[in-house]
Amino acid sequence: MGTEHGAAPLAERLRAHGLRLTAQRQRVLEAVGALEHATPEAIGARLREQAGPGGAAADTSTVYRTLEVLERLGLVWHTHLGKGAPVYHAAEHPHLHVVCSSCGEISSADPDLLAGAAERLAAELGFTVDVGHVALSGTCRACRERAQEKS
Secondary structure (H helix, E strand, C coil): CHHHHCHHHHHHHHHHCCCCCCHHHHHHHHHHHHHCCECHHHHHHHHHHHHCCCCCCCCHHHHHHHHHHHHHCCCEEEECCCCCCCEEEECCCCCEEEEECCCCCEEEECHHHHHHHHHHHHHHHCCCCCHHHCEEEECCHHHHHHHHHHC
């Protein structure tokens, strides 16, 4: 994702909000793009791994603060996929999340799959669904097939 936005557009968005492009912000944004659905802890671990021995790596609180800034700018979204920390992902491509309650696999799905439900929620409740934050729990195909084989 970091390469898709590039440093110049990111710097412009930050400057428009009175902020500057720091190496840390750039690295966090790139880590979010590379990891796709990652907790702040996983992002911090990636940054520490990339920094190597003696390299400057951010602590988890710095990663959280940086993610908050990037989310305010509309560059990343967070989603709660159940218990635990939220996961962050690029905001460029809206998608909903399906999470297997058996194996924990996270998959992305086209938001149009919820179009009918979203329309009903809007018509009946005046509620607009934020697809970037939707997470549906269930059982993935592989876990269902394993369960059927055991039966």
